[in-house]
Every structure is written in structure tokens, then in C-alpha cells.
Amino acid sequence: MAVALHDMCNITIIYTTYPSPSDPNFYDDNEFKAELGKLISEIKPIMLLDVHASHPYRPYEVDLGTMNGLSVLDDKQFIPALLDEFKREGLVSTSVDWFAASNNQTITKYASSKGVPSVQLEFSATRMVADSDAAAHRFAQTIQAVARFLESRGLCVRIDSKGAGK
Template sequence: MRHSVLVLQITLLSLLAGCATLPEKAIITKKHVDRAIEIEETFAHNSAEFAPAGESWFEIKHGSSNVLIVAPHATRPTREGKLRFPDGGTGSLAVMLAELTDSTVIYTTYASPSDPNYYDDNDFKRALAQLIETEQPRLVLDIHASHWYRPYDVDFGTMNGASIRGNRWIVTSLMSYLQQEGMSNFSMDYFAATAHQTVTKFVTAMGTPCIQLEINSNYTGHQYDSETVRPQMFAQALQGLVRFVEYVKQNK
């Protein structure tokens, strides 16, 4: 009996050894997270302030990859005449993702006079349209944050499948890369990006695949300070997204 158990144990260990793959080296460093915290402090400082006269309320940084990154709620948006809350941490996440993957990113820098995820008739959407026309990205990542009470790590908004335009690999690959970083609870179309004039709806109408990422605020850091930020979780989300974008870049 003991011999049979021993043989079974050896067999199972052999199978596991044959199937297991070695982990990849981490790519996100402490310096990356420290920089993200510094960037977010600027967003927080300007979040409720409208841009000074002559200055834009959003910024574009150009890259060379085939992925375009959008953070329309990095600062507080104006919706129906009132300033709403920002998606804390999404600005720094988007900027760091763009820097690490050499991707173009567009994001708000001051309080937006017109919510880019609620209205189409604003300068942000016009700039976004021009970016899509000139750069012709393969994919647009529309980055948002969800309340930390939400049961998921990430909700994928796809307009019930319409925004990914038949490219199921976008969702499955993104899930796989995020799972490698310890994110395991996913949702699809809890926020489908179909209500109002969302960025994802706007991009989809232009013929470009787009996915709205509603990332739980536990991963983005609602406020960047020693009491509330969770640096490891931010690093995990950033690393998963970086690896996904690199995958998209390499598989044209």
C-alpha cells in the first residue's frame, strides 16, 4: 500500500514538473510606483481646478505603439452642470502604462468643463478623433476606476461585445495577463459603456476596437498617500497591463 502511494506521489510530481512553467521576472520597480505617486499628486492638486486661460484641460503624449490609452476621468468631470468625482489613480496608471510601452495617451489634467465620457461635443473627443484618424491604433484602452465596494477586480465594458468587433482575444488575453498578476475576479459588461456618450461608444463608432476597463479602486489607489495607497496592487495592475500591451504590439 505504501509503495502504491509513493508511486502515485512521484507520478503526480512528475506531471506537475512537466506542465509547470517558470514565472517571468517582474518588470515594475519601486521607482515606477514612486513616479506614479508623484504624478497622481499633480492630478489631485488640479482635479477640481479649471484650466487657466489659454491652457488645455487635457494632455496628449505621443508614442509609437499600436495601442491608444485614454483616461477621461483622471480629474473631476463636469456632468449636468456639476463637478463629479474623479477616477482616482487612473491618470497616473495611464501615463505610466504609456511610458513603459511607448504608447500614445490622452488624459485630463484639470477639471473638465464637459465630461468626455458623457458628452461628445467637446475638445477632448475632437482630439481623440484626430488621434484615431492619424495613428490608426489597433486597440483603444479606455481606463476607469470602480468603487472599491464592487465585487470584481476588473469589469470589461464591451458594449455587450460590440466594441471589441469580434476580437474575443482582447478580453481573453487581457484576462490571462491580469490573472498572472493575481487579479482573478472579473466581470463583463457590468458597465457596458452603452449609456450616454462614452469614450468606448465614440471609438467603436469610428471603427476601432475598444474596451472599457473598470478597475477596482483597490488597485488604482483612491488617494496616493501612506494611509490609503496599496503600492503592490497598483504595481500588479500596471504590470499586467504593460504585458498585455506588449503582447498586442508584437502580434500585429
């Protein structure tokens, strides 16, 4: 999903995949957090979206982990605006703080402690895996919702097939 958003919106991304020597969502002392710290210092991001896949048996399509509202700092419209875009794209089964992102040394906790409004997005695997036409459509809806949210904040420069901004 992060790569798709980068391709669509020309945003900066950093990601890890399994297996990773140290889980950056549990520990601060690892290469991922060191690189994230450098990015935060160098480019001073306006926000951080920490994207995860969640098991399909969870009772939501997406959960927004906000450390019980603390991770978004003073941005009171962050979560309502994101939820509005999810609803607009058909993601109606949403929750906030099912996984609050406040336990362990989460990426959301790390970035918000450095002054970057952050949210942990836990997407149901039913929204992430495109193994059928219906699943591909749900994935496209999910990407579109996040891209529209970023666009509403002036953070998504849509890229056409030739690599030019629209």
C-alpha cells in the same frame, strides 16, 4: 495609470482629470472627443483602452466594459487575452460588462464606432491608489498585467530608465 503605461510602454495616451468642463464619457461635443477623433484619423490606433477608477465597494477588481461584446469589433481574442493577463498578475475578481460602456456617449462607444476595437476598464480604487506598500504592489500588478497584454499584441516597447526601448 495611463501615464505609467505611457512611460513603461511608449504608447500614445490622452487623458482628462477632474474637474473637466465636459465629461467625455457622457457627451460627444467636447475637446477631448475632438482630439481623440484627430488621433484616430492620424495614427489609426490598433485598439483603445479607456481607463477609469471605480469605487472600492464594487464587487470586482476590474470590470471590462465591451458594450456586450460589440466594442471589440471582430477581435475575438481581445477580452480573453486581457482577462488571462489579469489572472496571471493576481487580479482574479474580474467581470465583463458590469458597466457595459453602452449607455451614454462613452469613449469606448465613440472609438469603436470609428473602427477601433475598444474596452472600458473600470479598476477598483483599491487597485489605483498607492497609499501603502500593499496598495503600491497591487497597482504595480495591475500596470504589469496591462503592459503584458499590450506586449503580447506587439504594442508595448518596454522603456528602460534611460529612455531606450528594450
